[in-house]
Amino acid sequence: MNRFILKYSYPITAAILLIFAWVVYRRVAGGVDTIIPLAVAAIVVWVLGTLAFVYYWPRITVGGLRRAILRRGFGDGPIPVNTLHAALDRSSASTGSVMGTGTDDLLYVAGWLDVHAGPQVLHAPEMDGRYYSVQFTDPTSGANFAYVGKRTTGTAAGDFLLCEPGWNGAVPTGMTRIDVPHRAALLIGRVFAADEDDRLAAHALAQQIRLTPLTT
Structure with missing residues (x-):
């Protein structure tokens, strides 16, 4: 519609x-x-x-x-809930991508987060100064309520605990807690790719941005 x-x-x-x-x-x-x-x-x-x-x-x-x-994901099949998929093509070349914006220096990562059944952990690899970001978009307001990435959390490897605001469990050592206001969110990630020669290296890093259930 x-x-x-x-x-x-x-x-x-x-x-x-x-x-x-x-x-x-x-x-x-x-x-x-x-x-x-x-x-x-x-x-x-x-x-x-x-x-x-x-x-x-x-x-x-x-x-x-x-x-x-x-x-349909990025045009090559559905992306299950709580799974992130990294597109290999830069966005301007990926005409079937739901994330296509016209820019040609970013690889996109996307997925749908749902923490109704329990917290999820977002892992970001060591980016060694490379620009990347993961934005969290609230499905009821369309507003971005959190960011992970170079400009907010740096480029060192990190793990982020994603949970509903009322969750009272212990946050594991080394993790940063991010509350998900309505227990679901659209996640959109971006990883900088300088040129075509850099695309595979950027994609390898983008694939390491992933969601896993919190294990106790």
Whole structure:
């Protein structure tokens, strides 16, 4: 549904405006007094529509990415829940990728996190100064609530405990806790690849960014 809206947003908007213009024309033809109820109705619809858009749009867009990841991944098969997949192609060359953005110096990692059944551990390998990041996107608001990567946690190898806010277990030594507000999140990782010769080395590192269940 969200793909349909994005693809045909201009025709849909034009159709709505044409319908509204036709209704206004008919009302004006019926007399000035009929415009006031129409104006009130238009304001009410606009306010309610804005609130509905703000509330539902993040759920539609992030939900669309979730379905794409779980059903077809980067175009080469579904990515199971709590599994990260690293694309070998840089994004501009990966036309079937759900993460394609046009940039040609990043390899993408993606997956859907769900901690309902218990905490997960995100492992990041030693990057030796190479740029990388993993963003955590909340499925209800579309906001990024946490980042792991060069600019926030550095490029040394690390393990990050991902759990729901009410989890009361002990955080293992050496791990950093990250609370997942709604117990699920879209994870998008990026690893810098300087050029085509560097792509395989970057991909080998991207493959080491992984999720595993917390073992006690």
